Amino acid sequence: MIYNAEDVIFDQLSSTEFERLCYELLFRLGYRQLTWRQGGADNGRDIEGIWTVETPLSVEDCRWFFECKHYTAGVPPEQLTSKIAWADAEQPACLVILISSYLTNNARNWLDQIRVQKRYRILVIEGPELKRLIIRFPALIEQHFATNRYEKLLLDARRHHNEYRIALSYDLLYALSKHLSPSKLTINDLGFLFIGLYGQYKHFEDRNDYYGNFHPKVMTPFYDRLRELATKTAIEVFVQYRGNYDYLDGSGFWDDMESWTPGMEGESEAAYEYSRLHLNYRGPSTTWAIGHYLFFRIPTGEAFEIFCIEDSEFSTSARYYPKVNTSTVDELCIEATDEFRALLKKYALVFRRPPNE
Structure with a gap:
């Protein structure tokens, strides 16, 4: 904060x-x-x-x-x-x-x-x-001095995640989006909130069959603040992990394309990709860390790329894309072969849809 x-x-x-x-x-x-x-x-x-x-x-x-x-x-x-x-x-x-x-x-x-x-x-x-x-x-x-109930909720959520790995609930995310003042949020706060949403995106979608209250636009109040704090250039801190991270799990257009085989029909409708990463996995265990990678597009056609390291500060870096097209695939900091990037350009609709779709 x-x-x-x-x-x-x-x-x-x-x-x-x-x-x-x-x-x-x-x-x-x-x-x-x-x-x-x-x-x-x-x-x-x-x-x-x-x-x-x-x-x-x-x-x-x-x-x-x-x-x-x-x-x-x-x-x-x-x-x-x-x-x-x-x-x-x-x-x-x-x-x-x-x-x-x-x-x-x-x-x-x-x-x-x-x-x-x-x-x-x-x-x-x-x-x-x-x-x-x-x-x-x-x-x-x-x-x-913290008297705002929702500021305390965010601080408690970050502390509980750091100490006990307790994930954010959708109901808490919704409440925070309605009551927090975006101008008080740091880039690390924003990283924690956006990873909290997209890291559980599939779970929130599945629970919608019962609760019926999930909507990805829940984070809309924080877009302006993220746009303000993000850079427009590549996420430099990710460079040190190139060739030295392992994919653990995730969801989104990248994962959809991972399961694609020649002859398959259909395209990925996902407007995001979230990946949980094992950082420094080639080094000694004392250097291992968990990382979070996120790319998501919003209805205006703008997009954000976020990389977080799961340390005590939830250290976050972010990049802002004023517009997205198939050439954006080549700018993503996460690594892929030329063949796989070609698949993304062809079948991941997030890079081909016009704004407001």
């Missing part, structure tokens, strides 16, 4: 939750040996940590103090005096004041006056700057 500063709403958090957020932010920023001093007796700092400074001649561990102020209004100087006094006694390398709102003018002027007297640095991170730091780490927003 993609987030901006408006998604960080500090008012949703309690003071303790704000401190926890700051602690997790500092961890992601690279501070070590973090100690969160919870409770009222914080001895002048909420969080203490180590930042290592390396030079060509030395490595020095510097102690940093962090004070977290969860305020909706301005923070006055009297809320900072005890923290400064403790820093004077302990002499850290730096005292950082993390504020959900802003300093009052009096507090700002007071800090400007005393900075020059201190041997340690005093940094103030106010609300807008703190938000800019937080949105560098989408997981923090998902953990602390």
Whole structure:
């Protein structure tokens, strides 16, 4: 998911939750040996940590103090005096004041006056700057601020697939297509959703005899976002797997042509091809991976080619085709013999149909 500063709403958090957020932010920023001093007796700092400074001649561990102020209004100087006094006694390398709102003018002027007297640095991170730091780490927003039920459903679905290989249901895909904001989706989110649909396309078609609610246009709300994020050139990441992947299973026009024999009549009506691949199968087992290849055409005559690697991020690359014809067959990144490509050009209707058919 993609987030901006408006998604960080500090008012949703309690003071303790704000401190926890700051602690997790500092961890992601690279501070070590973090100690969160919870409770009222914080001895002048909420969080203490180590930042290592390396030079060509030395490595020095510097102690940093962090004070977290969860305020909706301005923070006055009297809320900072005890923290400064403790820093004077302990002499850290730096005292950082993390504020959900802003300093009052009096507090700002007071800090400007005393900075020059201190041997340690005093940094103030106010609300807008703190938000800019937080949105560098989408997981923090998902953990602390995600309030949209359907965003949570997508995040949970991705996590459950990554941990337990639980597939998306059609009903969930339908709900997500109706309620998610496409502009917040990353290319990896889109890859997960489109593979979730086309990887089970045959199953969804078969279940239609009972449920009667399946329609491939369920993903239409996401076409514009995919068009925006996809490239118009070949999927470069696939090159490293050429000659080193094995077909596991799939469905679509490619599979239809695999079963074609001379003398057969009929053409493939499928407007897509999905293939699950065993990547790096010639190498040691430690390098093996599962890949997903997808090509599909939409009613406008445009098409998309997607390649995903089943890692923790569901790493996805995509290509956009403004139009499709038989020459498109030669541009597909998945490998085939000249004879097989000739079959696709002749019998796979997806490359020959005019738009809106």
